[in-house]
Amino acid sequence: MALEMKGEYALPVPQAELWRLLNDPDVLAKIIPGCNTVRALGPDRYEMGMKLQVGSVSGEYMGNVAISEKEEPLRYVLAVEGQGSIGFMKGSAAFDLEAQGEGASLLRYAGSAEVGGVVAGVGQRVLSGVAKYLAGRFFKALEKHIDEGRKAAGATTA
Amino acid sequence: MSEFRYIGTKRRTKEDPRFVTGHGRFVADIALPGMKHVALVTSPHASARIKAIRTDAALALSGVHCVLTGEELCAATDPLLVGVDAPKVTRYPLAHGVVRYAGEWVAAVVADSRALAEDAAEKIAVDYEPTEYVLDPEKAVESGSAQVHPLHGSNVLYRRKFVWGPVEEDFARAEHRLATRVRWGRSATVPIETFGVAAQWDPGQQLLDVWASIQMPKFPDQTARALRLPGNAVRVHFDVDVGGSFGVKRGIKHTVLVGYLAKKLGFPVRLIEDRLENMRGGDMHGPDRIFDIEVAFDSDGTVHALKIRALDDVGAYAGRSPLQLGKPVGAIIGPYQIHSVEYEPISVMTNKTPQEAVRGFGQSPTNYALESAMDLVARQLGMDRIVLRKKNFIRKDQFPYLIPSGTTYDSGDYHVVLDKALATANYPALVAARDAARELGRLAGIGIASCLEPSGGNSSFEPLFNPKNETTTWMDSCLVRVDLSGAITGVMNTSSAGQGHETLVATVLGEVLERDPDTIRVVHADSLNALPSNSPVGSRMAIMLGGAAAGAANRIKAALLAIAAHNLKRDLSELEYRDGNVSVRGVASKTLSWAQLVEIAHRKFHQLPEGMEPGLQAKFVWEVPTGGALPTADGRIQMYPCFSFEAHVVLVEIDPATGQPRIVRYVCGHDCGVMISPDIVHGMTYGGIAHGIGAALYEKFAYSDNGQLESQSFMDYLIPSALEVPSISIVDHCTPSPHTTFGQKGSGEAGYLGAPAAIACAINDALQPLGASIAELPMTPLAIWTRMQAGNATSKEKSPNK
Numbered sequence: 039m040a041l042e043m044k045g046e047y048a049l050p051v052p053q054a055e056l057w058r059l060l061n062d063p064d065v066l067a068k069i070i071p072g073c074n075t076v077r078a079l080g081p082d083r084y085e086m087g088m089k090l091q092v093g094s095v096s097g098e099y100m101g102n103v104a105i106s107e108k109e110e111p112l113r114y115v116l117a118v119e120g121q122g123s124i125g126f127m128k129g130s131a132a133f134d135l136e137a138q139g140e141g142a143s144l145l146r147y148a149g150s151a152e153v154g155g156v157v158a159g160v161g162q163r164v165l166s167g168v169a170k171y172l173a174g175r176f177f178k179a180l181e182k183h184i185d186e187g188r189k190a191a192g193a194t195t196a
Numbered sequence: 197m198s199e200f201r202y203i204g205t206k207r208r209t210k211e212d213p214r215f216v217t218g219h220g221r222f223v224a225d226i227a228l229p230g231m232k233h234v235a236l237v238t239s240p241h242a243s244a245r246i247k248a249i250r251t252d253a254a255l256a257l258s259g260v261h262c263v264l265t266g267e268e269l270c271a272a273t274d275p276l277l278v279g280v281d282a283p284k285v286t287r288y289p290l291a292h293g294v295v296r297y298a299g300e301w302v303a304a305v306v307a308d309s310r311a312l313a314e315d316a317a318e319k320i321a322v323d324y325e326p327t328e329y330v331l332d333p334e335k336a337v338e339s340g341s342a343q344v345h346p347l348h349g350s351n352v353l354y355r356r357k358f359v360w361g362p363v364e365e366d367f368a369r370a371e372h373r374l375a376t377r378v379r380w381g382r383s384a385t386v387p388i389e390t391f392g393v394a395a396q397w398d399p400g401q402q403l404l405d406v407w408a409s410i411q412m413p414k415f416p417d418q419t420a421r422a423l424r425l426p427g428n429a430v431r432v433h434f435d436v437d438v439g440g441s442f443g444v445k446r447g448i449k450h451t452v453l454v455g456y457l458a459k460k461l462g463f464p465v466r467l468i469e470d471r472l473e474n475m476r477g478g479d480m481h482g483p484d485r486i487f488d489i490e491v492a493f494d495s496d497g498t499v500h501a502l503k504i505r506a507l508d509d510v511g512a513y514a515g516r517s518p519l520q521l522g523k524p525v526g527a528i529i530g531p532y533q534i535h536s537v538e539y540e541p542i543s544v545m546t547n548k549t550p551q552e553a554v555r556g557f558g559q560s561p562t563n564y565a566l567e568s569a570m571d572l573v574a575r576q577l578g579m580d581r582i583v584l585r586k587k588n589f590i591r592k593d594q595f596p597y598l599i600p601s602g603t604t605y606d607s608g609d610y611h612v613v614l615d616k617a618l619a620t621a622n623y624p625a626l627v628a629a630r631d632a633a634r635e636l637g638r639l640a641g642i643g644i645a646s647c648l649e650p651s652g653g654n655s656s657f658e659p660l661f662n663p664k665n666e667t668t669t670w671m672d673s674c675l676v677r678v679d680l681s682g683a684i685t686g687v688m689n690t691s692s693a694g695q696g697h698e699t700l701v702a703t704v705l706g707e708v709l710e711r712d713p714d715t716i717r718v719v720h721a722d723s724l725n726a727l728p729s730n731s732p733v734g735s736r737m738a739i740m741l742g743g744a745a746a747g748a749a750n751r752i753k754a755a756l757l758a759i760a761a762h763n764l765k766r767d768l769s770e771l772e773y774r775d776g777n778v779s780v781r782g783v784a785s786k787t788l789s790w791a792q793l794v795e796i797a798h799r800k801f802h803q804l805p806e807g808m809e810p811g812l813q814a815k816f817v818w819e820v821p822t823g824g825a826l827p828t829a830d831g832r833i834q835m836y837p838c839f840s841f842e843a844h845v846v847l848v849e850i851d852p853a854t855g856q857p858r859i860v861r862y863v864c865g866h867d868c869g870v871m872i873s874p875d876i877v878h879g880m881t882y883g884g885i886a887h888g889i890g891a892a893l894y895e896k897f898a899y900s901d902n903g904q905l906e907s908q909s910f911m912d913y914l915i916p917s918a919l920e921v922p923s924i925s926i927v928d929h930c931t932p933s934p935h936t937t938f939g940q941k942g943s944g945e946a947g948y949l950g951a952p953a954a955i956a957c958a959i960n961d962a963l964q965p966l967g968a969s970i971a972e973l974p975m976t977p978l979a980i981w982t983r984m985q986a987g988n989a990t991s992k993e994k995s996p997n998k
Contacts, residue, residue: 155240
């Protein structure tokens with residue numbers, strides 16, 4: 039079963055800073071929904087554990103994440119491949135970073151994923167909704183991280 | 197007045213009180229001391245090599261007793277039975293080495309509770325290497341396709357071209373020919389109760405006890421063989437209520453798995469599927485067929501010959517599923533006088549959940565295809581659909597009627613049944629309602645379908661489709677006991693899944709022995725106590741169990757008469773049997789009562805006629821009437837003995853904005869001979885029509901391009917609810933069968949066999965003004981809406997030229 043994902047999100051950081059954040063495994067571990075472990079396998083390659091709940095189905099995935107096609111600070115492709123108790127998933131998304139004036143950026147993403155196993159059975163409508171929700175959580179977490187960074191920086195300066 | 201006292205009368209069924217008051221005993225009610233529970237690890241891939249299975253994390257959990265994988269199970273058991281000659285298509289309860297469909301069982305976990313077993317199952321890590329798969333049956337038949345079972349050498353399980361009669365000559369002679377393709381979608385029955393089985397091994401007796409939710413021929417034998425046990429080391433308890441089956445409750449792989457675990461572990465083990473396991477891996481999908489049909493006919497509507505190619509996608513393994521292409525051979529021309537037929541059934545494997553028997557065993561798809569072809573003939577000739585059908589119907593005076601494929605239809609009165617249905621529907625008013633709706637810009641259509649329900653299942657498609665199988669009997673039996681108190685007990689020898697067999701047996705015994713059926717108890721023997729039975733499949737029990745019960749009751753009656761003759765010192769011809777008492781005709785004082793006769797039989801050997809067994813019991817084992825022969829070399833065979841008939845008349849409206857159909861009127865004319873219990877027949881027919889509405893409009897096991905079942909739950913696999921099932925009128929007619937004890941025919945598949953054809957016909961009638969049509973089930977609102985848009989566009993393009 040294939041899932042299409044597409045969207046954009048405005049973030050209050052300069053493009054170069056956004057690029058840095060999206061390449062920091064610690065940040066990724068924090069903002070990827072359900073992610074509980076990250077281990078670097080090599081440059082731009084990580085092993086990741088995730089726990090996810092999709093509708094009535096919940097379970098753990100172990101998988102690999104790889105970043106490729108890097109064009110700093112404009113674009114990269116994030117590929118995820120995992121399998122676990124509730125099935126497998128395999129997908130990739132292209133992230134496009136666009137500067138929006140001085141201190142802001144627009145992040146566009148477009149990708150697709152293939153899922154199989156029990157999780158495929160919760161239904162296309164639910165899965166699309168869940169994919170959107172997960173993407174939302176990803177950006178919310180990123181925004182929160184930025185916000186926390188700011189506050190921490192502000193506190194240090196003061 | 198009816199010639200019967202109890203048969204055909206409206207009486208409460210024997211089973212209802214226990215179901216209505218919550219006293220049914222289903223497999224989930226079986227609580228064995230120390231029983232443990234099974235959960236399953238299933239494949240997420242349509243096709244993959246299993247590289248490794250890591251079970252340590254699961255086994256480390258407290259309360260987890262065992263993780264079983266295919267490696268051990270396949271070495272310790274024998275493959276499950278394949279219905280056709282394909283010995284390399286091996287199938288075991290658990291996958292070993294490779295998985296062949298998403299949902300296939302890979303490992304089983306046994307734990308203290310089902311919840312714990314599920315948690316442990318999640319901790320089992322399986323490394324898969326996905327491999328090439330095939331999902332499209334038309335690609336699967338090609339030689340270059342990915343192979344589901346490479347050792348078999350092809351995905352084709354069965355293929356044969358039967359030619360019955362001068363097909364080519366008839367085609368050459370006919371004034372017209374047409375060709376069409378229709379497709380029956382992958383649906384099934386989805387009973388409320390999923391499959392479940394509990395098993396217990398007794399090491400002292402070396403005996404495996406099985407309680408299961410089953411409806412399966414030769415189930416104890418198959419279980420024992422797969423487990424490499426003697427037949428008498430497996431005892432199946434047939435007194436477990438089955439919460440719906442309609443064909444699919446076969447559960448052989450479940451039972452072999454649970455039986456193996458119970459024996460290995462030494463404590464009772466139970467597996468009850470959850471809905472996801474049932475839908476993905478329960479191996480209960482129904483036929484999934486592409487029909488290519490050619491028809492040869494004349495301008496006056498006479499249909500001379502048919503060519504039917506039926507490609508059936510049975511999924512990744514084969515049990516009896518290929519045989520579902522065989523049953524239609526016995527009614528291949530439907531209710532019509534068609535002179536010659538070419539039939540090419542092709543059973544093909546794909547990487548999908550396997551197919552199992554579904555109500556009608558392949559007959560409903562074939563009826564849909566045949567009726568669709570008849571509609572096209574009418575359309576091409578500009579002839580009324582009813583007139584066309586009546587023109588071709590076999591007439592009442594033509595029975596017994598030999599059809600080209602070698603089966604003789606027993607009896608029927610098709611013209612009258614269709615007329616009765618049309619009268620009940622008030623057909624002219626129905627036409628007026630349809631036309632009025634159309635005037636108002638709405639879409640409305642009338643569907644007409646007529647079809648046969650072959651009944652009395654004799655399984656003669658087994659030798660037809662597998663030359664190594666010489667099965668020519670498909671008997672059923674009944675044992676009747678009259679105890680010392682004079683109470684009657686009927687013993688049947690299989691389980692029931694809501695068909696009302698206890699009512700059937702009690703009614704028949706009451707009828708023959710002239711005793712009140714309410715006082716008669718009917719029990720289900722376990723398989724070690726049972727007489728031969730082939731289970732309630734193929735609409736056979738009214739005929740076969742009813743016939744066996746009557747046979748046994750007649751033996752009891754004969755014994756009572758003999759005892760009376762001996763004690764009254766009269767000739768049998770002078771005696772009269774009434775209500776269980778025997779009198780000398782015309783001499784009321786010379787009577788031996790039921791109680792006296794029973795007393796003699798049980799206690800007074802000195803008063804028994806010479807040579808008579810003491811006690812009062814009789815068994816009767818009955819062979820299917822008209823059965824008993826192997827097929828001819830050209831594949832002609834007498835299939836089932838009895839042929840019920842149904843005629844459906846339906847009015848459907850379609851919401852022009854959404855494509856959602858609504859059934860406005862539904863009438864089913866039905867002739868299943870003498871009805872033993874009219875309430876049960878009507879209940880079956882209502883349920884069958886509801887099921888047919890599902891197949892026609894809603895139900896589909898849809899697969900994604902990567903082989904994932906997309907409709908795994910009732911959110912996506914839509915079954916008709918009370919909102920989608922209209923009020924249904926059933927009109928009875930009775931043409932007795934000459935082959936059965938009381939003139940009864942079967943009706944277990946009634947309604948379902950004709951409803952999809954009728955509804956499809958109505959939808960296409962509704963779409964006709966748009967120049968649109970659909971030739972694929974289910975006709976979902978989206979499919980209808982899509983055709984409506986295409987139809988609208990076509991009509992608009994055409995309009996400037998008008």
